[in-house]
Amino acid sequence: MVKNIMIVGVGGQGALLASKTLGQVLLDAGFDVKVSEVHGMSQRGGSVVTYVRYGDKVYSPIVDKGEADFIVSFELLEAARYTEFLKADGQIVVNTQKIDPMPVITGAAEYPEDLVGTMTKAGIKVDALDCLTLAEQAGTAKSVNIVLMGRLSKYMDFPVDAWMAAIEKLVKPQFLEMNKKAFMLGRGEE
Amino acid sequence: MKQLMLGNAAAARGLFEAGCEFISSYPGTPSTEITEEAARFKEIYCEWAPNEKVAMESAFGACLAGRRAFCGMKHVGLNVAADPLYTMSYTGVNAGLVIGVADDPGMHSSQNEQDSRHHAIASKVPMLEPSDADEARKFAAMAFEISEKFDTPVLYKMCTRVAHSQSITEPADRVVPEHKAYEKTISKYVMAPANAIKRHPFVEQRMKDLEKWSETSGVNRIEPLKQVQGDILGLPGNKVGIITSSTSYQYVKEVFGDSVSILKLGMVNPLPGDMIKKFAEGLEKLIVVEELDPIIETFVRGLGLKCEIHGKDMFPICGEFSQNLVAAAFGKDVHTGKKLDTAIPVRPPIMCAGCPHRGMFYALNKLKVTVFGDIGCYTLGSVAPLSAMDVTLCMGASFSGLHGWNKAGGADNEKKSVAVIGDSTFMHSGMTGLATIAYNQSNSTVIVLDNSITGMTGHQQNPTTGKNLYGAPAGRVDLEALARAMGINRVRVVDPYNIAECEAAVKEELEVSEPSLIISRRPCALLKEVKHNPPLVVDQDKCKSCKMCMKIGCPAISMKGGKAKIDPTLCVGCGVCSQMCKFGAL
Numbered sequence: 001m002v003k004n005i006m007i008v009g010v011g012g013q014g015a016l017l018a019s020k021t022l023g024q025v026l027l028d029a030g031f032d033v034k035v036s037e038v039h040g041m042s043q044r045g046g047s048v049v050t051y052v053r054y055g056d057k058v059y060s061p062i063v064d065k066g067e068a069d070f071i072v073s074f075e076l077l078e079a080a081r082y083t084e085f086l087k088a089d090g091q092i093v094v095n096t097q098k099i100d101p102m103p104v105i106t107g108a109a110e111y112p113e114d115l116v117g118t119m120t121k122a123g124i125k126v127d128a129l130d131c132l133t134l135a136e137q138a139g140t141a142k143s144v145n146i147v148l149m150g151r152l153s154k155y156m157d158f159p160v161d162a163w164m165a166a167i168e169k170l171v172k173p174q175f176l177e178m179n180k181k182a183f184m185l186g187r188g189e190e
Numbered sequence: 191m192k193q194l195m196l197g198n199a200a201a202a203r204g205l206f207e208a209g210c211e212f213i214s215s216y217p218g219t220p221s222t223e224i225t226e227e228a229a230r231f232k233e234i235y236c237e238w239a240p241n242e243k244v245a246m247e248s249a250f251g252a253c254l255a256g257r258r259a260f261c262g263m264k265h266v267g268l269n270v271a272a273d274p275l276y277t278m279s280y281t282g283v284n285a286g287l288v289i290g291v292a293d294d295p296g297m298h299s300s301q302n303e304q305d306s307r308h309h310a311i312a313s314k315v316p317m318l319e320p321s322d323a324d325e326a327r328k329f330a331a332m333a334f335e336i337s338e339k340f341d342t343p344v345l346y347k348m349c350t351r352v353a354h355s356q357s358i359t360e361p362a363d364r365v366v367p368e369h370k371a372y373e374k375t376i377s378k379y380v381m382a383p384a385n386a387i388k389r390h391p392f393v394e395q396r397m398k399d400l401e402k403w404s405e406t407s408g409v410n411r412i413e414p415l416k417q418v419q420g421d422i423l424g425l426p427g428n429k430v431g432i433i434t435s436s437t438s439y440q441y442v443k444e445v446f447g448d449s450v451s452i453l454k455l456g457m458v459n460p461l462p463g464d465m466i467k468k469f470a471e472g473l474e475k476l477i478v479v480e481e482l483d484p485i486i487e488t489f490v491r492g493l494g495l496k497c498e499i500h501g502k503d504m505f506p507i508c509g510e511f512s513q514n515l516v517a518a519a520f521g522k523d524v525h526t527g528k529k530l531d532t533a534i535p536v537r538p539p540i541m542c543a544g545c546p547h548r549g550m551f552y553a554l555n556k557l558k559v560t561v562f563g564d565i566g567c568y569t570l571g572s573v574a575p576l577s578a579m580d581v582t583l584c585m586g587a588s589f590s591g592l593h594g595w596n597k598a599g600g601a602d603n604e605k606k607s608v609a610v611i612g613d614s615t616f617m618h619s620g621m622t623g624l625a626t627i628a629y630n631q632s633n634s635t636v637i638v639l640d641n642s643i644t645g646m647t648g649h650q651q652n653p654t655t656g657k658n659l660y661g662a663p664a665g666r667v668d669l670e671a672l673a674r675a676m677g678i679n680r681v682r683v684v685d686p687y688n689i690a691e692c693e694a695a696v697k698e699e700l701e702v703s704e705p706s707l708i709i710s711r712r713p714c715a716l717l718k719e720v721k722h723n724p725p726l727v728v729d730q731d732k733c734k735s736c737k738m739c740m741k742i743g744c745p746a747i748s749m750k751g752g753k754a755k756i757d758p759t760l761c762v763g764c765g766v767c768s769q770m771c772k773f774g775a776l
Contacts, residue, residue, distance in 0.1 A: 011539065023356060027194050034322075035194065035356040038298060039219055039648065044567065045745050046539035059443040061322075061355035064514040065526035081534045086527040099757075100748045101537035106575050106740060107749075109535035122528050141759065 002055035004063040005152075008082050009074030010099050011048045017170065018072070018145040019050040024166035025158055026054040036061040047078055047101075070155065072148050075099050076128075080115045083124055092124060093151050095131035095144060127151065134185040140175070143182035150186020160187075192360050197352040200323035200359050201290065202227035204330025209366035210234055210260050210288075212252035214245040216618065217647035218264030219299035220353040221292035225262050226650075229659055233364065238650055238659050241585070241618040242267035246274045246289060250343075253287040254379070256369040258334050262290035265306045266584065270619065275343070276313045277381050280389040282341035285370045286334035289315075292348040295481045296510035299646075301565060301584065303508065305482035310345050310459035314393050316400050317345040317459040318409070320352055321439045324359040329456065332409065338367075340396055340403075347458070349481070351437040351510065401460040409456040412469055416448035423520060425474055433466065433486055434479040437511070442479050444513040445520065461489045473497045477504065477520075481511050541570045543746040544722065544762035546641050546686045546712030552742050552766070553692035554578040554608065559700070562595065562609035564588040564620065567645040567714075571610070575743045579610075586611070586619025589627060589636050596632040604633040605700050611636070614644035614652040617667065621676075627705045628677035635699045635706050638669060639686075642713040649717065673707045680706035687712055689769045715762050723763025728754045732775035739767040739776060 005022065007015050019035050026033045031054040038048050051063040065084045071092045073079035079094040086092065096116070103109035112118065116128045131147040138147070146167065153163050164180060171179045184190035195203065201224045205213070213236040215225040229236040239245035242263040252259035263271060268291045275289065291309075294300040310317035318333050320326040326348070333344040377385050404410055415428055422430040427449055434442050435455040442452060453469045455461070470476050470493075478487040478501035487501030504519045505511070514524045541548055551571040554561055555578040563569055563579035564587065572579035581591060592609035611620040616638050627634045644650040651657045656666035673681045680702060684695045692710065699706035713720050725746075733753045740747060746760035747767055754775065756767075768776040 010537065012542075023194050027192070027358070032358060033194055033356070036351065037196075037354050037356075039222075039354055044539040044570065044646075045537075045542060047537040058357075059440040060513045061351050061357065061437065061440065062512055064512045064524075066514075066524065068527070077534060077537070080530055080532065081537075084527045084529045088525075088527070090527065100745075101535050102540050102573065102743060102745070103535045105745065105748050106743065107737075108574070109533070111535065112532045115532070118530055118532050122530055124528060 002053055002058055003069050004067045005052040005070045005072065006063050006068045006082060006085055007050040007052065007072045008078045009048055010078065011044055011046050013074040014142060014145040015048060015050050015074065018149055019052055020170050021146070021149050021163070021166050022052050022152075024169055025162050026052070028162060028166065029158060031055060032058045034058045034061045047081060049082070070152060072152050074144060074148065076115050077101065077111065079126070080112070080119060083119060083122070086124065090125070091155055092119065092126045093148060093155070094126060094128050095148060096128050097130070097132050131186065135182055138182035138185055139178040143179055146179045146182040147186035150183035153183070154187055192358050194356045195323045195359050196223060196227075196356050197320070197323045197326045197348060197354065198223035199227040200326040201330055201346070201348065202231070203359070203361050204327035205260050205288070206231045206234060207327070207362050207364050208331040208334045209258050209364060210334070211257040211366070212249060212259040213237070213261065214239045214248040215262035216240070216242045216245050216267055217644055217650040218267050218292070219647055220294060220350045221262045221264045221267070221290060221348065222647045222650065223353070224290050225659070228260075236659050238652060240653050242271040243274060246271040249287060249289070250274060250278055253283045253285045254372055256285050256372055258286045258367065260288045260290060263292075264300065265291060265293045265304050266300065266302065267291070268306050268309050270585065272309060272313070275309065275315065278343045279313045279315050279393055280381055280386055281379050283337055283343060284372060286337035287343045288330065288333040288337060288346050289343055290346045290348065292350070292353050293482070294350050296350065298350050301582070303482060305485065306345070306347055307458055307485045308483070311485070314397055315343055315345050315459070316340070316457060317347050318456060319347045319436045319458045320456070321436050321454070322352060322355070323357040325456065326352060327359050327361070336400075340400055342396060345459070349436055397460050401462060404457045404460060405462045405465045410462050410465060411454050411456070412465070413448070413452040413454060415451045419449035422450060423475055429474040430477065431469055431473045432477045432479055433469070433490065435486070436481070438479045438481055441511050441513045441516040445517045445522070455486065458486065461486060463493055466490055467493060467495065470495045470497050475500060477501070479505060479511075479516060483507060538573060539570060540573060540743065540745055541567065542715055543744055543760040544715030544764040546710070546715065547571060547639050548576070548742055548744065549686040549689045549766045550610070550637065550639060550692045550710045551576040551578040553689055553696060556693060557696055559696070560595070560603070560607040562588040562592040562607070564611040564615050566612040566615050568610060568612055568639050573743070575741050585615055586623055589620050589623025589634070592634050592636065593623065593627050593630065593632045596634050597630070607635075608696060608700070609634065609636045610639055612645070613638060613640040613642065613654045613669070614650075616669070617653045621672070624673065624678065624707070625676055631705070633703055633705060635696065635708070637708045637710055640669065640709050640711045643717060645714050649714070669709055678705050678707050680704060681709070682706070683709045683711050685712060686710045687764050687766055689766065715764065723765070725758040725761035725763055726756050726765070726768065726776050728756055729775045732773045734773050734775070736772070738770045738772065742766055742770060
């Protein structure tokens with residue numbers, strides 16, 4: 001059985017550390033893992049997607065429509081963009097931060113109101129939290145990625161220690177405490 | 191120890207393990223990380239070449255010097271390097287020579303979707319195609335063995351989903367083969383007609399030998415059906431077979447697991463005719479699953495098989511595949527998730543806040559000039575609201591394109607048109623365009639957008655930056671001196687953070703009756719060494735809601751409650767927006 005997670009956001013928001021942390025936890029747990037990233041042009045403030053898949057044996061490196069068990073989103077609009085990828089009983093974990101895309105900045109389009117409400121009404125399970133505030137509370141706005149991993153961890157069956165071990169492997173020592181705090185704040189256990 | 195490794199990092203690991211000692215590449219998504227990751231191994235000398243042709247020729251020289259050598263590029267880069275490739279096929283190699291080329295189905299970061307297998311066929315060079323990180327690592331070593339065994343360069347083909355996906359591999363130790371002594375062999379290495387005529391039959395025989403080798407070496411493998419799971423295309427599972435390679439193989443396995451027989455190709459040129467014939471025995475339908483062009487399919491159709499053959503009648507030529515696409519092509523139900531009724535605005539890539547290209551593009555937009563563009567971050571100058579680009583073709587085409595436009599259209603065009611190119615792209619193939627402007631004397635105004643780095647591919651050094659691949663001091667090409675030496679008398683430098691200066695310079699150079707070069711110089715705002723000013727704040731009382739500041743398309747500026755607002759996490763204080771505000775609110 002393969003499980004699928006999508007990490008979505010805006011280029012430059014720090015999705016790479018999130019997918020690395022998750023990948024490390026899954027690898028340490030003995031799963032076959034594939035992680036697919038986006039590089040190059042679309043990174044420049046565009047909509048970016050990282051696919052993480054794990055199970056006994058994983059073939060395709062990408063998550064397709066209707067397959068995601070989780071969508072972890074760094075930004076509200078990006079969560080709404082990818083709902084088609086979510087399984088019927090899938091879960092969205094979303095940072096409530098809003099970043100206007102260029103068509104909204106230029107006035108060609110509007111940022112939709114109450115997206116959490118719209119998604120919930122459509123029967124989608126949404127867990128929305130203000131990760132930026134929690135990240136700042138942890139000591140750096142840059143730890144939004146780890147706050148999100150903390151929240152995701154509540155829905156997954158891996159012990160906190162396994163996540164902390166992964167964070168220790170990937171984060172520079174001087175930022176370790178901040179990121180550990182960010183993780184626990186995301187879990188709601190700090 | 192098992193590791194989760196990016197396909198490109200695994201390719202670099204494989205080069206390391208195979209004893210590769212020399213790498214020269216030009217960055218290009220999705221190939222760039224092969225060289226960057228290889229540079230982490232102190233045993234491999236790595237460098238950025240000005241372009242792919244130079245990279246390939248340098249790697250050729252290194253292989254003649256008896257060291258295993260590699261060059262890496264994206265698919266369109268192989269067009270630039272096609273000239274040496276097609277004749278290196280004739281000369282063959284001394285030590286092994288491997289050419290990495292990364293295709294981009296779906297055009298995530300490319301200007302076209304060409305299939306580089308055509309180059310392998312046309313140049314008569316073998317091509318390996320890994321399907322995940324583990325194969326990326328192993329195939330690198332295999333490529334060198336083939337290169338030396340068959341006296342040929344070897345193409346090593348990646349695609350976005352293999353290059354930029356991490357999967358599990360287990361690294362092995364490095365083994366450096368003994369250096370090969372160079373022996374002067376004019377008949378093999380000097381490709382004058384008399385010698386080349388004799389080498390061509392060697393190439394033809396080599397392809398036959400390679401085909402034989404590919405039938406039995408294990409590079410291609412048959413995965414027999416292990417369990418029958420219902421009908422496939424209306425036939426029992428054992429009557430259908432699939433031929434596939436690369437990431438398409440992964441999608442097929444995702445859909446069918448072990449319930450269909452698969453011929454998984456690791457070498458896509460030459461293709462194993464006898465193996466395919468054997469695979470097709472007893473089958474009623476043979477399906478070829480390959481992204482982009484029907485190359486395997488066309489070959490299979492030429493074998494005179496008795497079974498039905500399907501390929502591009504079931505699968506698209508355009509775009510990349512996925513497991514759902516493969517499942518649907520075989521008539522399986524695909525369930526997608528809920529689509530919201532709300533309109534979700536698109537989020538295209540944009541120029542970063544503080545991007546030094548912005549000020550110049552705003553000036554060009556304001557002057558309403560025709561702009562011949564080029565390949566790089568600055569291609570985003572074509573996006574609204576700047577919309578300051580008319581044409582973008584390929585690396586280096588801006589200056590030469592403008593030259594033809596001006597020569598053909600005369601003063602009407604010359605007074606109203608410019609070309610823009612980045613510093614790295616100028617070194618890649620823009621210089622020759624400038625040469626034709628100087629030599630053939632079109633009255634062209636050209637602009638080098640010098641941000642002191644190769645930006646789009648993620649900050650690689652180039653001949654104008656004064657640093658080498660490792661960030662250490664290196665030779666530096668002086669753009670101003672170079673242009674003057676080429677015969678351009680009017681060379682000037684402007685600061686793109688100053689819109690008025692850009693506008694005045696472009697206007698003035700369009701007026702004069704000789705070629706001119708404007709260097710729009712300011713380092714990329716994302717470079718670590720670039721110091722930023724504090725973020726700007728909008729004076730809410732002074733803001734008259736005129737939205738002039740929105741015309742530069744900066745992602746840090748938005749309108750909130752009818753007034754301009756600046757996102758302090760994005761703003762780097764470049765001050766371009768302040769120049770837009772007539773009321774001093776910024």
